[in-house]
Amino acid sequence: MPSAKVFFLLAVLGVTLHCQVLARPQKRSTKGSIRVVGDNGDFLPRTVIPTTYIEMKRTKLLRGQYSYTLGERITGDQLADQQEDSDDFPAARDVEATISYPTSSTGLTLTYINILVEQSSEDGKAYVTQGGINQKFADILVIANATTHYAHSGAFYGY
Numbered sequence: 001m002p003s004a005k006v007f008f009l010l011a012v013l014g015v016t017l018h019c020q021v022l023a024r025p026q027k028r029s030t031k032g033s034i035r036v037v038g039d040n041g042d043f044l045p046r047t048v049i050p051t052t053y054i055e056m057k058r059t060k061l062l063r064g065q066y067s068y069t070l071g072e073r074i075t076g077d078q079l080a081d082q083q084e085d086s087d088d089f090p091a092a093r094d095v096e097a098t099i100s101y102p103t104s105s106t107g108l109t110l111t112y113i114n115i116l117v118e119q120s121s122e123d124g125k126a127y128v129t130q131g132g133i134n135q136k137f138a139d140i141l142v143i144a145n146a147t148t149h150y151a152h153s154g155a156f157y158g159y
């Protein structure tokens with residue numbers, strides 16, 4: 001027979017769950033550099049990739065964790081910049097993120113770029129769309145399709 005104590009606990013649990021649901025952000029498209037493309041987004045997906053884009057090397061680290069790299073560390077280079085962003089979606093979405101180096105006026109000459117990406121799905125690629133290794137700037141495009149979660153941490157090394 002349920003006691004008053006049980007009712008109290010159920011009420012507390014109910015309120016807690018309700019608050020968690022309310023607190024969950026219901027963002028639809030753009031947050032920072034991350035945007036939803038395709039039918040549910042504000043932009044068309046990039047089905048044609050310009051030949052000038054440089055595809056980054058993709059390595060699967062864990063399920064849902066990928067690293068995209070370009071270039072190589074050299075003696076004397078250093079971490080020049082690190083940028084992070086993330087977003088969650090109520091249903092699977094095709095997502096594009098852009099990351100630009102430098103964020104301030106002058107950048108170091110880049111040697112190595114490493115972008116760590118988390119997504120709930122497998123389908124993804126990353127490109128350097130402008131600049132890159134041996135240059136003082138770089139624009140990165142990350143594509144993550146059919147994902148409910150997206151996060152990146154981009155590291156730029158240079159001298």
Ligand SMILES: *[C@@H]1O[C@H](CO)[C@@H](O)[C@H](O)[C@H]1NC(C)=O
Nearest residue numbers: 045046047123124125143145
């Ligand atoms: C992502 O979806 C787009 C649009 O359907 C498709 O063109 C592309 O090949 C997919 N995968 C990647 C990694 O871009």
